[in-house]
Amino acid sequence: MASDFLTETFEANRALLTGVAYRMLGRFTDAEDVVQDTWLRWSAEDRADVREPRAYLVRVATRLALDRLRQLAARRETYVGPWLPEPVATGAAAADPAGTAPAADVADRAVLADTVSFAVLVVLESLSPAERAVFVLREAFAFPYEEIAAALERSEPAVRQLASRARKHVAERRPRYDTDPVEARAVTERFLTAASGGDLDGLLSLLAPDARLVSDSGGKSKAPLRVIEGGDKVGRFLAAVGTEQLPDMEVRIVETNGAPALLVLSAGTPDLVLQLSLVDGRIACVYLFRNPDKLGGMADSAAHRL
16 A cells, blocks of 8 residues: 555665754754655655655755744844754664674664764764765765765765865864773773762862863753863862762663763653763763753653654
């Protein structure tokens, strides 16, 4: 049946569309809206001339994400405090619990995890909408320039120029963070012990001298509205707030955006997410998320394959 074909084709590409939209928009909820709008167009429009459904769907999702990105730009100008991408639960283990993924799939996941890390997503925020779209489609998903040009309605040489400019920009501004998951997990566990015990010396031993803390609350929860600079200041702040208790508090170590993170729940509701970025084994940046609008997806332990 035609309806079965429509649904099966769309569902086969849903993860791809979500991954593209999330990397472009930085919010999983916005990405889901784009995917839903893509489905509405896919199911309603005449597809007689659609020879490659995957390319067609990506083209529609990319254009919808670009439109939304331009709409969101004005809102972010009035955002209270720093704006960070929405944390999303990830995890290779959840996607392949038996650990049977081929080596090529593992390598592909490493590339995808890299392009969904907070370090990269924060840098992508400084690109133009077109540069961001080209970078995501080319670097994260290896789309041919010809297909990207069709999606953006630009010439192939223009797209290649955008890709070159975007790659250079990301390479220049991207922080040099360590990506060893075993080391990151160990540091996260030590950090949790020190912070929850108010152990300032323990925190300072983990923090780099020039460490930073960036918090995103949107003015809706208690959190610093400015970036805290310097390991000593960051450590003192964390030691002071780390011993605070919330009603029915529970702390979990989870994986968000391809790296270990701390999830704090109060009465079963996510209250904050904290992720560490390491350089040479020490914490160079602490990302603290307290905007409730960005934490809803963390209540479900199911991982999103982005």
